[in-house]
Amino acid sequence: MRILIVTDAWHPQVNGVVRTLDRVSQEVRGFGHDVEVLTPDRFRTVPMPSYPEIRLSVTPPGAVAKHISAFAPDHLHIATEGPLGQAARRACLNRGWSFTTSYHTRFPEYVRARLPVPERWSYAFLRRFHNAGRGTLVATASLRAELAERGFTKLRPWTRGVDSELFHPVDGPPAFDLPRPIFLSVGRIAVEKNLEVFLSLDLPGTKVVVGEGPAMAHLQARFPKAVFLGKHTGDDLARIYASADVFVFPSVTDTFGIVVLEALASGLPVAAYPVTGPLDVLGGHETAGALDWDLGAAARRALTLSKSAARDLALQHSWHQCARMFIDEMVFAAQHPELQEK
Numbered sequence: 631m632r633i634l635i636v637t638d639a640w641h642p643q644v645n646g647v648v649r650t651l652d653r654v655s656q657e658v659r660g661f662g663h664d665v666e667v668l669t670p671d672r673f674r675t676v677p678m679p680s681y682p683e684i685r686l687s688v689t690p691p692g693a694v695a696k697h698i699s700a701f702a703p704d705h706l707h708i709a710t711e712g713p714l715g716q717a718a719r720r721a722c723l724n725r726g727w728s729f730t731t732s733y734h735t736r737f738p739e740y741v742r743a744r745l746p747v748p749e750r751w752s753y754a755f756l757r758r759f760h761n762a763g764r765g766t767l768v769a770t771a772s773l774r775a776e777l778a779e780r781g782f783t784k785l786r787p788w789t790r791g792v793d794s795e796l797f798h799p800v801d802g803p804p805a806f807d808l809p810r811p812i813f814l815s816v817g818r819i820a821v822e823k824n825l826e827v828f829l830s831l832d833l834p835g836t837k838v839v840v841g842e843g844p845a846m847a848h849l850q851a852r853f854p855k856a857v858f859l860g861k862h863t864g865d866d867l868a869r870i871y872a873s874a875d876v877f878v879f880p881s882v883t884d885t886f887g888i889v890v891l892e893a894l895a896s897g898l899p900v901a902a903y904p905v906t907g908p909l910d911v912l913g914g915h916e917t918a919g920a921l922d923w924d925l926g927a928a929a930r931r932a933l934t935l936s937k938s939a940a941r942d943l944a945l946q947h948s949w950h951q952c953a954r955m956f957i958d959e960m961v962f963a964a965q966h967p968e969l970q971e972k
Contacts, residue, residue, distance in 0.1 A: 631704045646888040798941070
């Protein structure tokens, strides 16, 4: 099967969307399928307003349609709702091509955090965008239920995975010599990630933050006792995870949180709010993670939890399984042409 994935999020961005699409495309190729990823680096780009680290494609819809025609996919998956995703959707509807979408990011909440735009307006746009295809892939059961209540249809499951060979507990010198316990948070440093709440917690030891983003300078100035390590990937990031004592995930807007799986795979108990993502992964696994609307209480409780239980829970999630599910959904969509908007 020839599969074309269209995404506005790609390298050098470091986030869960990029990590998912990059790893899944590799795994799908391993199943013997031909996969191409259409990304912004094929076109002229401009910096995203208020977030210059992210660059958006500037291209007429016809150019995207030509790329699609040239590859001639058996199935097309539109992963994001940005300029490339919109151009691909328009081309598919105009030409009667089959496509699916996936819901990765809570843009309505992200937009509201920066601009006085009602969430219902943004959700109306997203609902129209996604409902036009043969199916919308979502990462968790709780997100699926929430989107269904908002009028999204044809919602299909697509979980996430973790590289348990890269992220694992290690013995030996830690990545840093800091007062313990070490409470770690990893991710984009932006207002929607709720890091101010984590950094404001009254906790012993040291708070460590890994990542970059537009809120970094503000948070560094406000919380001088916290340690900001900047962006790390690969083995360096794995060593940082394995050197901490608790992973704190303060976000209430993520649709999954791949970093939660990376922390668990590293033997790191997780403290989080009982919201979509952490609730789906950690719910019913009280020995591996602590969920509480009092995040400080969750973080202190996580100090007492089992590193081996955290690791065991992560091993239930693999990129191989994630890719297999993706392929199954492409086949399902192909077998149900009546699901697509005419």
